[in-house]
Amino acid sequence: MARERRKAAAQSAPQTIEEATALAARYVDLLDAIELERVEAQSAIDEVLAARDAVIAPREEELKDIFRQLRPWWTANREDLTDGKRKSIELAGAQLGDRTTTPRLAAPKGMTQGDLTDLLVERGLRDLVRTRHAIDKPACLKVIRWLDREEPDPAATAPERFQDAMMRALGEQLVAIGTTVTQREEFFIDRAGDRNQDPEIVPVEGEAE
Missing domain, CATH: 1.20.5 (Single alpha-helices involved in coiled-coils or other helix-helix interfaces)
Known part of the structure; x- marks a missing residue:
């Protein structure tokens, strides 16, 4: 039941x-x-x-x-x-x-781990370099919102037209796979005035040590 x-x-x-x-x-x-x-x-x-x-x-x-x-x-x-x-x-x-001790990779003398990483990339040894991928959310928001802009003015320069075309192409690809920008109004309550000021602790007179 x-x-x-x-x-x-x-x-x-x-x-x-x-x-x-x-x-x-x-x-x-x-x-x-x-x-x-x-x-x-x-x-x-x-x-x-x-x-x-x-x-x-x-x-x-x-x-x-x-x-x-x-x-x-x-x-x-x-x-x-x-x-x-x-x-x-x-x-x-x-x-x-x-x-x-635990095995530790030591960089060549006079070279930091960052220097060694750059050297491996320069020599095409990318299989030995760990790459971390993450979405660039500000960039994604920017290209999607770019689609709401008007087309470039006929007097726009070639670099301006190229940038507009590139931004639109990126935005259209994101939209095509279903990516959207979400935003909503929400109710809030907060202190009026300065919100960054911490409350001051005032010692009480006669308080026991």
Whole structure:
């Protein structure tokens, strides 16, 4: 037996300008309250992260120092510790030794990875270069909207006529495969005035530290 669909609750709407004004004011108050909560939360998060980093930083420096001390000790004692049969040992709950790193492509000396990429393309080795494709949406919108323009003036220059023909040809190809430009009017509510100003957090007098 098919379940009956529940009807959405009827949405009430203000009947007077006074009611609409009250709702708009409440909307802005809610926006301000939400933004203030986000700012205060981020401030608290920043304080926690700063406290965490203050504790971690010296420990990380100590880790590096210990690593620098144990590396030459391992090099000098590797053979005795492993009888030449292993690449690592366990020591006080730590595993230390030698391991092979992940293969990494190194560019020729004096050349960056970008330089190497350009060189491979110049030499026709495109099979060794990864290409990423993405739609140029602004360009697509431009050529489709170009179709709404009037034909070039008879006095237009040859380059202007060539550009018009090229833009129309591209736009017509997009339209032919079903591509369209969509745009609609939508209702919005926002703060009046400066929307980029963040709310200021003012400390309360006598607030506990």
